[in-house]
Amino acid sequence: MxxxxxxxxxxxxxxxxxxxxxxxxxxxxxxxxxxxxxxxxxxxxxxxxxxxxxxxxxxxxxxxxxxxxxxAGIEDVDVAELKAGDCIGDVSESSAISDLPTMPCSQPHMAEVYHVFTFPSGSYPGSTAVVTESEERCSAAFEPYSTTQNEDMDIYYLYPRNVLDWQRDRGVTCIAVDPTETRTTSLVK
Structure with a gap:
């Protein structure tokens, strides 16, 4: 038994x-x-x-x-280590993303990091302030890439969502996602 x-x-x-x-x-x-x-x-x-x-x-x-x-050159990269020009195979909306599959931009991919910035030191300004500034700065940084071939792209941004995130990393990663097709070229390079 x-x-x-x-x-x-x-x-x-x-x-x-x-x-x-x-x-x-x-x-x-x-x-x-x-x-x-x-x-x-x-x-x-x-x-x-x-x-x-x-x-x-x-x-x-x-x-x-x-x-x-x-x-194939695909590797999961911690979101804090992403940089402009990194192409991402798959992006799904989530409240907590810790790593994403990056790959060479010559391979089919859904998204690309086009801008990264860091909030200055200080106390956590609150979710609303972080979201508002992230959205504004990511939108402004996308302007040079907003051609007719990129007009349907969605803008995502990864940002510190709470005090604990803020203490670990104050960085914001701006990602352009093509919802209609995969790409085999870089948006940034």
């Missing part, structure tokens, strides 16, 4: 190994002494084996995706 519990409750990794170990131990004990529970021990081995196979497949898949992205 312990083997089945370990295989079900143990989850991925060590639980699967424990389930296999307990299952084998139970089968050996049942063979030596006539006891009930053979079906439970076999069930534990099957569940643990399948869980272990799925775990290995997920890990291998993650390594393959990482290697493919690395070979």
């Amino acid at each position: 312990g083997a089945l519990v370990a295989s079900i409750c143990g989850g991925l990794g060590i639980g699967s190994l424990l389930g296999i170990g307990f299952g084998i131990a139970a089968l050996v004990q049942i063979k030596r002494r006539p006891q009930k529970g053979r079906g439970l021990a076999i069930s534990a081995l099957v569940i643990s084996g399948l869980t272990l196979v799925v775990t290995i497949a997920v890990i291998i898949g993650a390594f393959i995706n990482e290697a493919r992205d690395s070979a």
Whole structure:
């Protein structure tokens, strides 16, 4: 019974190994002494084996995706390290973004960082003031790029949303997003 519990409750990794170990131990004990529970021990081995196979497949898949992205020049970059000219593969609206997938601008991408600035030192001026100034400065910085081919682009900005964000990083990152198509050229360069 312990083997089945370990295989079900143990989850991925060590639980699967424990389930296999307990299952084998139970089968050996049942063979030596006539006891009930053979079906439970076999069930534990099957569940643990399948869980272990799925775990290995997920890990291998993650390594393959990482290697493919690395070979293509795609890497997740902390938003505090983004700079003008960084092209971004995918942007989705969220209240908290910590990193974004950057890539060479010659590859299909949805967005590009076109301006970065930092608020001066001091206490947090409040969300409304930060949003208003971020929007104004990002809009003004986009003016040189507002040609007919860029007129449908959306402007996003990443900014410090609260006092804790402000204490870590007072930077604002302005991002132009093309909602209609992916691009293979740089907006800034």
